[in-house]
Amino acid sequence: MNSTRILEPSVATGAAVSAFGLTKIHGTGDAAVVALDDVDVSFERGRFTAIMGPSGSGKSSLLHCIAGLDNATRGQVHLGDTELSALSDDALTVLRRERIGFVFQAFNLLPTLTALDNIVLPLKLAGRRPDRDHLDHVVAVLGIGDRLGHRPSELSGGQQQRVAVARALVTRPDVIFADEPTGALDSVSGQELLSFLRRCVDELGQTVVMVTHDPAAAAHADRVVLLADGQVAGELADPTVDSVLEALRGLGA
Numbered sequence: 001m002n003s004t005r006i007l008e009p010s011v012a013t014g015a016a017v018s019a020f021g022l023t024k025i026h027g028t029g030d031a032a033v034v035a036l037d038d039v040d041v042s043f044e045r046g047r048f049t050a051i052m053g054p055s056g057s058g059k060s061s062l063l064h065c066i067a068g069l070d071n072a073t074r075g076q077v078h079l080g081d082t083e084l085s086a087l088s089d090d091a092l093t094v095l096r097r098e099r100i101g102f103v104f105q106a107f108n109l110l111p112t113l114t115a116l117d118n119i120v121l122p123l124k125l126a127g128r129r130p131d132r133d134h135l136d137h138v139v140a141v142l143g144i145g146d147r148l149g150h151r152p153s154e155l156s157g158g159q160q161q162r163v164a165v166a167r168a169l170v171t172r173p174d175v176i177f178a179d180e181p182t183g184a185l186d187s188v189s190g191q192e193l194l195s196f197l198r199r200c201v202d203e204l205g206q207t208v209v210m211v212t213h214d215p216a217a218a219a220h221a222d223r224v225v226l227l228a229d230g231q232v233a234g235e236l237a238d239p240t241v242d243s244v245l246e247a248l249r250g251l252g253a
């Protein structure tokens with residue numbers, strides 16, 4: 001039988017983002033839930049990684065902690081050479097705005113702004129000018145050149161999510177974190193979005209870390225990190241739908 005080989009988790013130095021001894025406990029006392037239990041994991045630059053695991057295994061907690069959206073209870077998160085827990089709240093806000101891109105299930109576009117104004121908003125907030133060549137390239141990769149003057153309500157869900165990806169890319173962030181980015185899209189738009197994320201990695205050298213429940217979505221990634229019970233349970237290189245399904249079955253998902 002050609003069974004899936006689940007590799008030991010690796011922690012690379014020089015990674016885009018890494019966590020060491022990461023522990024997240026939600027709540028206190030009798031209500032305390034250990035969502036992450038001493039996790040070591042790292043995500044290489046220029047690669048597309050999916051985080052998968054059964055419901056409640058800690059995927060969102062991991063993403064939120066490594067993206068600086070939530071404080072870890074213990075442990076360290078490094079974005080490149082920057083250790084997040086060492087930062088003040090203000091410095092963390094600036095880091096999230098300038099060095100991290102986010103793509104969520106909800107597109108979170110500002111309804112009164114055009115697509116273009118939504119895309120360049122992070123640069124404006126940072127007092128930076130758009131790099132026209134980079135902006136043109138991002139818009140071309142995402143195929144939204146003819147929608148830039150439209151407001152979100154005039155765009156389809158798939159187009160709105162592409163605008164959200166362009167907004168995440170425009171600052172040339174160190175890493176893009178995506179949490180179920182296809183969750184609100186129909187299957188065709190979802191497939192397109194995943195192809196765009198793939199091209200962002202291949203053509204723009206972007207680093208993408210995505211939480212997903214969907215083996216077909218994870219198959220677009222270079223690597224799958226598997227979580228179970230708040231711990232890294234293994235990883236898959238060059239995942240396919242079948243290898244992901246088999247690995248998840250092995251975790252009892």
Ligand SMILES: Nc1ncnc2c1ncn2[C@@H]1O[C@H](COP(=O)(O)OP(=O)(O)OP(=O)(O)O)[C@@H](O)[C@H]1O
Binds near residue numbers: 026027033035054057
């Ligand atoms: N704010 C919170 N307060 C209390 N417990 C929480 C909180 N957030 C998450 N948890 C618990 O922590 C554990 C991990 O949750 P988390 O959302 O990280 O898992 P997940 O793998 O993303 O789950 P799902 O696939 O269902 O979204 C679960 O037991 C969950 O109930």
